[in-house]
Amino acid sequence: MSLTSHNRPVPSSFDISGRKIAYFSMEIALSKSLPTYSGGLGMLAGDSLRSAADTGVPLVAVSLVHRRGYFEQHLDASGQQTESDVVWSPETTLPLADQTISIMMQDREITLQAWRFDVVGVTGHIIPVFLLDADVEGNDPWDRHLTDHLYGGDTYYRLCQETILGLGGIHLLHALGCQPEVCHMNEGHAALLAIGLLEARLAPASLHTASEADADAIKQQCVFTTHTPVPAGHDKFGLDQMLRVLGHERSSAIERFGCLHNDLLNMTYLALRFSRYVNGVAMLHGKVSQQMFPEYQVQSTTNGVHAATWLSQPLQQLLDTEIPAWRYDNQYFRSVYGIEPEVIAATHAPSKQRLFATVKQRTGVELAPNVLTLGFARRVATYKRASLLFQSPELLIEIADRIGGLQILMAGKAHPADNAGKGLIRDIFSVAAKLESSKLRILYLENYDWDLGEQLISGVDVWLNTPLRPYEASGTSGMKAALNGVPSLSVLDGWWIEGCAEGVTGWSIENCEDETVEAGRLYHKLEHVIAPLYAHKGRWAEMQRHCIAINGTFFNTHRMIGQYVANAYFPPAVSIAASNQTVDDDEVRQIVLA
């Protein structure tokens, strides 16, 4: 059955019957103009698909349309955040899939249509992404808004969305003629796809007839990536909500197959129960997750970023001349060692200029092009500790004086419901106002998104990251910086444990329970190691080259998607050893989880 009306585009078909892998994600950063992502998870999903397209992986993806998107951030002079929706219209942008489907949810039928976004790779290989949309005539008026807001609404709204993504997504793919061999749950949000697979396997019989063998067959099909050790990142729903949204049959199947945890529907445990391969997103995160879920085997696949998406234009032009194969195969980044460091360093100046022009345009402030500039941008969350840098404000002023000036650019959104997070932004504004001097400039830029992120990571001199260990599962913005020859100064957490070669690709900040001590270490490196090196242009240029050659070669999604194909989607017949052995067990044990 297909719905068409006069103002709708003609449905368009796309043969996905040969797609072996189905990738499910609540958010995907598909293009700069679409508000279908909020932050790192969506960026990673988008970068993964872009690399899958470039490298010809037979994959299809599913997400929600998010008609009102993730919000645009506004900050007033005191740093008070307000939000506005970013409304977009798929009708005028994308083709409609030629099938609609209906599922039972909340004890009534809901019809879902899907818009197709094509991610096109360098050789023309396409990864079709189907964006499920509940805004269909005939649906209950409340239901029509279920695919409007990314991470909006209450838990009931969220469970409905996750039902649409997982259950709806599976039924849509089947209706479109795709029977994926592998289903990848990018975070627990998509875990209900397992129930969708179970329903489809048993149909027309009911879920009541499902046996352990049926559940095991589903498990053989599924792969699950967990993305955070922060408890709030693991969705949980009350049993009453589960029953109201999913109905009796599915709820009792979920219970019978042991997917409840502490008497809650916990999407992580549902995903774990139904996945044959589970992984964290960096070596340490895999180990931490292994300790969180000792009854399951958890592997590690370290994240990456899509190089062509994040490399600055000047650097892309240089690489296209010197090592054009990089677009297909990121291993060739190693060959930047054949380019003179000064030539690479010269590509950074226009990026810094472009960033400073944006800053001027947005804030009226003119930054100095030759002054050491730090970047710090990420979602506002307590564990990210944006304030560590301001632990001893007087000291920071003195250092800025002694090293000939310091500029700090910050950005980040707080979730609309996160009042503590919004308070953190106001705190930074008030500290920044107090610290402001001729030698120290601190600016907090509005609306951190793809566009601003790209300018920041390529335009600053050093990328700063100060999370509380081990909560930064991976982090990817530092990888984007590295690709552009920008070193990181970071706490040894997430990807940086693997990416930090001290003094070569950047610097570590040794963590300490006493935050004043930890901040002191940060200041010390800034003044005595980083600033002197920055003053030595030749050695700085060598460091920029190391960042690309050493870290760009590895922390990219071409490598990452290849690892997923080899280890998770189509693993070798012999069982593989745990992939996170490079992180010391004792060290992981010492890191106390709240």
Ligand SMILES: *Cc1c(COP(=O)(O)O)cnc(C)c1O
């Ligand atoms: C890369 C990116 C992120 C994720 O970066 P982290 O290092 O994980 O904080 C978040 N938001 C935007 C806009 C990005 O580009």
